[in-house]
Amino acid sequence: MSTKFALFILLAFNLTLPIHAQKIRVACVGNSVTYGAGIKDRDINSYPSQLQKLLGTNYEVANFGHSGATLLKNGHKPYWEKPEFQRSKDFAPNIVIIHLGLNDQGNNNWPEHKDEFVADYLEMITTYKNLPSKPQVMICKMTPTFSGHHWFEEGMRESFKDIQFKIETIASTANVELIDLHEPLYRFPEYFPDNLHPTKDGAAIIAQKVYTTITGDYGGLQLPKFYGENMVFQRHAPIVISGIANANDRITVHLNTRSASTTVAKNGIWQVTIPAMNAGGPYTLNIQSEESKDIHFNQVYIGDVWLASGQSNMDFKVNQMQSYESVLKDSLSPNVFVLSMDPKVLKGNPFTEKERSLCNTNDYFEYSNWSNTRDETLENFSAVAYAFAYTIQKELNVPIGIICNAVGGSPTQAWISRERMEATHETISMLNDSWFNPLIDTWVSERKSENFGGDKHTNMRHPYDPTFLFDSGILPLVDYNFKGVIWYQGESNAERITLHSRLFNMLVNDWRLHWQKPEMPFYYVQLSSINRPTWGQFRDSQRQLLSIPHTGMAVSSDVGHKTDVHPKQKWIVGERLAKIALNKTYEKSISFSGPLLDYVNIRNDSLEIHFKYGDGLKTVDGAPIKDIEIAGEDKVFVKAMTKIKGNRIIVWSKQIKNPRFVRYGYSPFTEGNLVNKANLPASTFSNIIN
Incomplete structure (x- = not known):
């Protein structure tokens, strides 16, 4: 007390x-x-x-x-x-x-x-x-x-x-x-x-x-779990430092040469704001309490901070990716600081009683220390997230902090807040019944049933249940200022394509609302290639999600694998996300996107396809364009002949007299080979309006 x-x-x-x-x-x-x-x-x-x-x-x-x-x-x-x-x-x-x-x-x-x-x-x-x-x-x-x-x-x-x-x-x-x-x-x-x-x-x-x-007894001075040595605060914005302490305690915060004080409110919450600072560090951070032991950090930094989230392809480790030894030898930066939030339980087979007890919003994630050296934390950090952070740090030359809380197998709805999910009848249905609900992908439902031994009467929440990962992994971070988000997820929603589009819109808007940043950058990875039935159409739906303001999409279909849902060429994916951020967020003059469908003109018995970011259209291997098809009004697609003409493509087929529709890269495992002069791959696309 x-x-x-x-x-x-x-x-x-x-x-x-x-x-x-x-x-x-x-x-x-x-x-x-x-x-x-x-x-x-x-x-x-x-x-x-x-x-x-x-x-x-x-x-x-x-x-x-x-x-x-x-x-x-x-x-x-x-x-x-x-x-x-x-x-x-x-x-x-x-x-x-x-x-x-x-x-x-x-x-x-x-x-x-x-x-x-x-x-x-x-x-x-x-x-x-x-x-x-x-x-x-x-x-x-x-x-x-x-x-x-x-x-x-x-x-x-x-x-x-x-x-x-x-x-x-x-x-x-x-x-x-x-x-x-x-x-x-x-x-x-x-x-x-x-x-x-x-x-x-x-x-x-x-x-x-x-x-x-x-x-007024809140257990004395406490900070959020992600605070620690080597943490990074966002530059060029007021620095909000907050925590819990006993009511009416006096808290004084010293960061670098600046200080701020406050009296703890009766609800135990305190918060101070340090004026915006330029990038730099290391600085000392000292948090003093009149009633509790002070908390002191010897090294904190000011720079840019990003959040990396999603499912297993974002969680895919540095030490698992292709050529990781070369990366750890040649591509480490002392100015990139990483922190992992790792699930304490995630597996097949039934959960033990202990593992079930960890499936609550207070205990699910284990927080690592912040690291900027080759150690266990960094080697087990997200490969995509590290490649992203390394690439932007090299260009910007400021400290970069990045937190990853990706959870393998997690569906989109697990990352959305209850406030938002309770707003529509469709998502309420998902909240109320996550046991083989037809709106939920089969694999997700089967994993929950496997983990809980088919016990439909349990009141326990599963990590894949709607809102669980928002409650446990996002809400604890909303007082921390992030520059933006990178996201790699969709595999666990690929069976319900139009529903995923609605959920993704909901998620992006939900996070921006909670961070009170309506223009927060949100850059995501389009799913790669694999022999799974819906993936071509799903990739196209992700392309259409670029209509959401302040988003960007990294294509990864050219670095997929026919049977492995976890392709290993992750450095390329992280670099592509970084190029998007460097262009869109940091306004660097850098190519960041492969060709994106703009519009299609009908030219007699052929179609003329126009692109955004289509300068220097070519195929990466010099061969004709692969995996491109056209159809008439009946939408029965056949393989198309193609000709690249400047920044356009002409497509036709002797089998189609009056073509209306075209699609590219729709094979689940596509060998699409269209790129622009920056050798960035074209997205899967079609001109069918869903």
Whole structure:
């Protein structure tokens, strides 16, 4: 407990208590969540009971929860009329914790009486404040109602948000402490088997949150897991340094020659901002606390910071790629700093109980140290990400930091936030049922079933479940300023092509929203070549995703493998991503893209194909263009004859009298050989509008 904060509480309440009653009385007012409905042995496992254990013998905690109670006086079961309300007042509390509103969100209450909610809540607060014991009143943002609730899409989703907003307004108006019970539990849907009531573990999170709010004890000074020696902060932008400490502690941060101080908020969160700096380092970073041991780093840097994410081809290690010994000998830079976030469990076969326990958002990732030398961290770092970072560092000559949190086999939906997934019926379906849902690729569903032994009744989340990797791997990073993102993923969504396009749009916009950077660069890799049925069409769909602003795509079809989903020529892929960044983000005059379809003209019995980035069209081997086909209105494709004419291609076939459509590189394993003068390969393309 924060010493100053604890002494303040004890002195304040002891002045109001009779000499013979020195315990601080805490009244937990609420509905079934407070009561502990559905929790086995609720007398010891409900949140008020667990709170009592945390607070200890100087406190007396009482549970005044009533299942189904509404805050609204005109609700279907007003708390005002229940015996617990009177008992809570007779308890003569010194602290009152109110958690109400969940039952008000129903269509039997909210539509008709929502305009009464604020006044009723303010009256309840005043009622408690005016008790002879003059208690401190704290109110709670509601615990989550998850998308599996049968009323979620019947108005509850919208009314829930409305109530949460009103509760924030009420706290400000009444000048009472607001306890956020939503955010910490929103990342643990496994603790809500009926989508509304928490389990014992969920109640423990509530108890901990209330305990820290009452005591100000957050365990002392703490930093995010990715802070460490050799870390890099983003240049040319305000440097935000944040963490957790005990309430009212005084934190002072010294970085290089600059300092900033702040007092820790009652919610335990602190943040300081250092003015923008130019690239440089190493600098010292010292974080001082008046109550805890200081944290000191001898070497941190200012430069550019990138995030690398996706699935196994992004996770593919430096020591696995082609010619890795030469790379580690000739292409290491002391100004490239890497950090890995590695999954603690990822395999075939059933998970053990220990491995199952690691499938939660707090424990799933293991963080490495920052490294800029040939060591285990760097050799096991993403080959694509390192090639990218090395290439841009060589050009920019500033420190480059890069974090990789790619997870093999992970689908796109695992990387999207719950807030975004709850917005559409289609993605809600994926949230509510990830067991062989027809919207989810077969391989993903089979791996989950294999890992969980086919146990469909488990409440555990799988790493491939929607939102899991966002909660565990993205949310912890949103206060860290990244220059941009590189992404290599899609293999686990290749069966559902149009759905993937919607999910990818959702993911990019979602990340930009959470980082509050609407133009954050997002550069991705088009899938390579392999003999899998849908991959040609999938690559073309990825090309069309370039319509998303501030994106770029690196083609990798020419470095694929007929049967190996993990081709080893990763340095080329990383270099191509780097060229995109150097051109688009850093405005360097450098070729960054192979030919991209622009438009197609019909010329009698032939088609004339025009390209962006098509200067110097040629084939890489001097042979005729391979894997190019045309079709008429019936879309029955046949092999085409071709002629390169300047920056255009003329295609025709004697079999097609009135050609309308063309496609290139559509074979799953393509031998397409079209490049431009920079020898960058053309993307798979077609002029069929999907």
